Amino acid sequence: MSTLDPVIHAPARLQIAATLAQLPVGDSLAFTRLQKELSMTAGNLSTHVQKLENAGYVEVTKTYEGRSPVTYLALSTSGRGALETYTRQMREILTKGTPD
Amino acid sequence: MAEQPETQKDSAREDVMEPAESLRILDQGASTARNRLQPDDRQILVAWGSSWLIGYILLWLTSDANGTIALWAFAVFMALLISAALFTAIHLGRRTAGIRGPSATSGSMYGGAWIISFIAVFVINNRLAASDLDASITAPVSFGLPVMVVAILYMAGAAIYRSRAQFVLGAWIMGSLLLSLFAEMPTAYAVMGFAGGGAMLITALVLHALRGRTTPRTP
Numbered sequence: 001m002s003t004l005d006p007v008i009h010a011p012a013r014l015q016i017a018a019t020l021a022q023l024p025v026g027d028s029l030a031f032t033r034l035q036k037e038l039s040m041t042a043g044n045l046s047t048h049v050q051k052l053e054n055a056g057y058v059e060v061t062k063t064y065e066g067r068s069p070v071t072y073l074a075l076s077t078s079g080r081g082a083l084e085t086y087t088r089q090m091r092e093i094l095t096k097g098t099p100d
Numbered sequence: 101m102a103e104q105p106e107t108q109k110d111s112a113r114e115d116v117m118e119p120a121e122s123l124r125i126l127d128q129g130a131s132t133a134r135n136r137l138q139p140d141d142r143q144i145l146v147a148w149g150s151s152w153l154i155g156y157i158l159l160w161l162t163s164d165a166n167g168t169i170a171l172w173a174f175a176v177f178m179a180l181l182i183s184a185a186l187f188t189a190i191h192l193g194r195r196t197a198g199i200r201g202p203s204a205t206s207g208s209m210y211g212g213a214w215i216i217s218f219i220a221v222f223v224i225n226n227r228l229a230a231s232d233l234d235a236s237i238t239a240p241v242s243f244g245l246p247v248m249v250v251a252i253l254y255m256a257g258a259a260i261y262r263s264r265a266q267f268v269l270g271a272w273i274m275g276s277l278l279l280s281l282f283a284e285m286p287t288a289y290a291v292m293g294f295a296g297g298g299a300m301l302i303t304a305l306v307l308h309a310l311r312g313r314t315t316p317r318t319p
Contacts, residue, residue, distance in 0.1 A: 011117055011125060018129025022137065026202045029137070033198025037132055072200060087126055093119040 007055040008086045012040065012048045017057065017083050020075040028061060028074035049073060057082055139195050141266075142304045142311075147187045149300030151180040156293030160286055167239035167285030206260055214253055221246045239285050247277045247292060269303045 008014055015038055023029060035045050052058040057079030061072045075083070155177040162173040169177075196207060224245060228238045254270030257263075273296050280291035 009117060009122070011121070014117075014122060014125045015129060018126045019132055019137075022130055022133030023199065024201070024203050027199055027204065028201055030198030030200075037136055074201075086122075090119045090122045090126075094123070 004089060005082055005086055007051060007057060008082055010048070012038075012044065013052055014086075016045070016048055016052060016073075017075060017079060020058065020073060021080060021083055023074065025080075026074075028059070028072035031071040031073060034073060052079065055079075055082075137195060137199065139192050141263075142307050143191060144188050145300045145304035145307070147184040149297045149304060151184040152297030152300065153293050154297075155180045156289045156297060160289035160293060163239075163286050163289065165284075165286065166235040167243065167288065168235045169239075210253075210257055210260060213256075217249045217253065218246070221249055236285070240281060240288065243285075243288060243292070244277055244281060247273065247296065251277060265303055265307060269299055272299050 008017060016034070019034065019037065020029060031042075031045070031049070035042055038045065040048075049058055049060065053060050057076055059074045059076050061074075063070055063072065158173050159169055159177055162170045192207070192211070196204065225242045228242055231238065251270045251274035254273065255267055256270075258265075258267035258270060276292060276295035276299070279295070280288035283291055
């Protein structure tokens with residue numbers, strides 16, 4: 001029996017991953033836009049994004065638009081894989097009671 | 101530090117997240133994306149469909165036998181189209197704010213294609229109106245040109261976004277245009293209002309019905 005990924009298995013980080021997963025591959029979302037959509041504080045979002053980034057699940061790109069710094073976030077390939085695995089495990093728990 | 105209480109609370113919650121709640125969060129991610137991070141084709145189609153329907157019917161009711169349009173009716177028609185264009189621009193701006201990457205690039209180019217094409221239509225139609233050509237020639241050409249541009253851009257856009265519904269709509273509009281040109285000129289406006297504007301509204305309805313039946317896409 002495999003354990004659930006502790007990086008993904010947290011409400012806030014799951015929300016972040018689930019939202020970023022909906023973007024087409026190659027697209028990224030501005031930090032401020034994600035913050036607005038998830039109604040999180042910047043500090044809270046930043047903490048969870050860092051955990052996801054440390055696990056290699058989220059790619060963080062810092063750039064400038066004009067003179068303003070902007071941070072873009074995207075789910076990495078391993079992040080998408082981890083989310084798929086997690087989703088499958090959740091469905092198995094709900095139907096069978098234990099993840100395989 | 102201010103962040104600590106939030107992460108501590110969150111850590112405590114982490115251990116007790118039930119599978120049902122996880123799946124709810126996953127579904128919510130999908131619906132957030134659909135309702136807020138992507139353009140809503142239904143709204144755009146309703147804006148343009150109703151502009152076409154009302155606008156072309158007005159032109160039909162107020163034009164002469166050649167299809168020459170009264171200035172006031174043309175002004176109302178243009179106001180309707182400009183309103184739809186403004187709505188589309190604002191809607192797209194809001195939904196796609198903060199997104200960058202290939203989809204943003206495609207979107208900008210596609211939007212640019214619409215703008216450039218309609219500037220060209222405007223210039224060509226103005227030149228036609230200023231020419232010595234008879235109204236029996238200029239009216240159908242001025243009528244058909246923008247509609248053909250719309251049909252082509254819908255079909256090309258369908259190829260970009262891989263939307264079968266959009267392709268069918270574009271092809272239908274092209275077919276309706278050809279059909280309307282076999283009619284006497286004023287009647288052509290009526291055909292385009294109902295067949296063109298109507299088709300957009302029906303497509304919006306179809307997309308709405310399909311949306312209701314699709315479960316949110318979880319990875």
